[in-house]
Amino acid sequence: MPWSSDRVEAVGRNKSATKQEKYFKLTFHELLPILCSAAVPIVICVYTAITTYEQTKEAERRQFDLKQVAEERRLFDLTQANQLRQQLLYDQFIDNMYTLDKDGQLNDSAKPWAFPNARYWTAHRQWEPEHKGHSLIFLKKIDLIGRQCHGPEGQLKRLDDIIQLNQLNFDNIRLKSQNSNMHPLNMTCIRFDEVSLINVSFTFVNLDYASFDASSLNGSKFEESSLIGTIFNATQLHGTDFSNSDLQDAHLYNVILSTVKITEEQRKQAKFTNITLLNASNADKSTTTTGKL
Ligand SMILES: *[C@@H]1O[C@H](CO)[C@@H](O)[C@H](O)[C@H]1NC(C)=O
Numbered sequence: 001m002p003w004s005s006d007r008v009e010a011v012g013r014n015k016s017a018t019k020q021e022k023y024f025k026l027t028f029h030e031l032l033p034i035l036c037s038a039a040v041p042i043v044i045c046v047y048t049a050i051t052t053y054e055q056t057k058e059a060e061r062r063q064f065d066l067k068q069v070a071e072e073r074r075l076f077d078l079t080q081a082n083q084l085r086q087q088l089l090y091d092q093f094i095d096n097m098y099t100l101d102k103d104g105q106l107n108d109s110a111k112p113w114a115f116p117n118a119r120y121w122t123a124h125r126q127w128e129p130e131h132k133g134h135s136l137i138f139l140k141k142i143d144l145i146g147r148q149c150h151g152p153e154g155q156l157k158r159l160d161d162i163i164q165l166n167q168l169n170f171d172n173i174r175l176k177s178q179n180s181n182m183h184p185l186n187m188t189c190i191r192f193d194e195v196s197l198i199n200v201s202f203t204f205v206n207l208d209y210a211s212f213d214a215s216s217l218n219g220s221k222f223e224e225s226s227l228i229g230t231i232f233n234a235t236q237l238h239g240t241d242f243s244n245s246d247l248q249d250a251h252l253y254n255v256i257l258s259t260v261k262i263t264e265e266q267r268k269q270a271k272f273t274n275i276t277l278l279n280a281s282n283a284d285k286s287t288t289t290t291g292k293l
């Protein structure tokens with residue numbers, strides 16, 4: 001009978017298991033004092049070592065986090081401090097100009113306006129592009145640059161700028177109308193002569209009858225701007241982008257046009273004298289004397 005033999009086997013197994021358990025219980029009780037005296041301290045020791053290691057790691061991690069937070073905080077403070085300093089310098093400049101105006105230093109009789117120019121140069125040296133851009137808008141607003149001039153060319157009468165921008169650096173500035181698509185930023189008749197204007201962007205700016213003589217406009221862009229009657233004489237125009245700006249009667253003298261982004265329409269609007277159309281791809285140099293392209 002198969003079921004009875006199974007049963008016998010099961011009983012037999014139970015018996016031997018109980019024996020083993022007993023034996024184990026015994027030996028375990030016997031071993032316990034030994035375990036307590038030797039192994040447990042080792043276990044505790046290992047446990048403590050691991051815990052200490054973990055705690056050290058955790059502390060290091062926390063310290064690292066704190067360091068990182070401190071570093072971020074420091075950079076934030078530095079940026080804040082720098083911004084504050086820039087703003088203070090700017091406000092100070094405005095106050096100085098107000099005082100100079102009251103003292104008659106901005107009158108035509110005060111030509112060549114040494115004090116206002118010295119003030120501007122000193123402040124300008126310390127500004128970042130943002131405030132350099134703001135300063136141009138301010139100077140134009142109070143009529144110290146781009147003073148009344150009238151187009152078209154025939155009756156063009158330009159007054160000397162009270163603040164001369166010559167030899168200053170305006171790289172990376174962004175000039176943009178405040179209310180884009182309503183009123184362009186008025187920057188008419190400004191003399192950007194011998195000025196560095198690399199990587200500058202003009203967006204919705206009125207630059208009619210302004211001039212950029214002997215300046216660098218490398219990598220700059222004129223978007224939705226007006227350049228009516230504007231003069232570019234010996235201006236570096238490497239990669240300059242005239243985008244969709246109006247170049248009606250603009251006059252380009254002594255310039256290299258090979259990398260300029262200029263449309264067919266703009267070529268028809270502007271006048272060109274002694275220009276180089278050197279193309280890197282075909283290395284073909286051609287010059288025209290006067291006229292439209
Ligand atoms: C500067 O011009 C204003 C008027 O434009 C005049 O009132 C003032 O007296 C002049 N100041 C000097 C120092 O000439």
Ligand SMILES: *[C@@H]1O[C@H](CO)[C@@H](O)[C@H](O)[C@H]1NC(C)=O
Pocket residue numbers: 140143146147148149186187188
């Ligand atoms: C721009 O400014 C000039 C003088 O700085 C002024 O004569 C002219 O009317 C202004 N143009 C516009 C459109 O406001």
Ligand SMILES: *[C@@H]1O[C@H](CO)[C@@H](O)[C@H](O)[C@H]1NC(C)=O
Pocket residue numbers: 172199
């Ligand atoms: C150009 O100007 C932009 C915006 O101000 C700036 O992010 C970028 O770094 C400038 N490029 C160079 C080559 O200076």
Ligand SMILES: *[C@@H]1O[C@H](CO)[C@@H](O)[C@H](O)[C@H]1NC(C)=O
Pocket residue numbers: 213214233234253
């Ligand atoms: C262009 O600039 C040169 C010097 O850089 C000057 O001699 C010349 O008269 C200028 N031309 C015009 C039309 O302004």
Ligand SMILES: *[C@@H]1O[C@H](CO)[C@@H](O)[C@H](O)[C@H]1NC(C)=O
Pocket residue numbers: 216218236237238
């Ligand atoms: C402007 O670009 C031209 C052509 O690459 C280069 O010869 C000239 O040195 C650049 N000007 C400046 C101020 O980097």
Ligand SMILES: *[C@@H]1O[C@H](CO)[C@@H](O)[C@H](O)[C@H]1NC(C)=O
Pocket residue numbers: 253254255256274275276
């Ligand atoms: C023509 O323009 C080049 C620069 O592109 C200049 O070196 C040269 O002197 C100019 N020639 C005259 C006659 O102005």
Ligand SMILES: *[C@@H]1O[C@H](CO)[C@@H](O)[C@H](O)[C@H]1NC(C)=O
Pocket residue numbers: 277279280281282
């Ligand atoms: C100059 O080269 C570009 C391609 O690099 C080409 O599209 C353009 O038509 C060339 N311009 C002239 C005037 O040859």
